[in-house]
Amino acid sequence: MNEAFDRMIELFTLYYGQVSEAQSQAQKMLISELSTPVISISDTVGVLPLIGQVDDYKNSDFAKKVMLQAKELNLSCLIIDLSGAPSIDTMMTNELFQVIKMLDLLGIDTTITGIRPEIALTAVQLGIDMSKLKTYGKLKDAVNKLLHK
Structure with a gap:
């Protein structure tokens, strides 16, 4: 028993x-x-808000999803907002900038908002060329600039 x-x-x-x-x-x-919603805010402009721990995006085909959604929405500009991400590691910073290069190849301009000092430091340490990248401190500033050209 x-x-x-x-x-x-x-x-x-x-x-x-x-x-x-x-x-x-x-x-x-x-x-x-x-976790990677590209939100269309006009016919040609979209926003990708990264929220929470960014390492959660590592195993989710982040780059592929972002590119497919941006192309599907027929965007000419994508704003990636980092203000909701408390931190980002070196590997993910590199992946993020690889996504920006891929979007550029697709003809989609990328603007980054909400970059924290840690992210800027990591990008510089990785040797990422940010001279051609448009950045804004706040999402609303980028939206105003892009929608009211």
């Missing part, structure tokens, strides 16, 4: 773990899909 209960508890624990893991994966996929 004890062996039967032991086996039942063992199977229950195993199946519960599998269901829990499946739910966790489903939630991660949903978060991943919702």
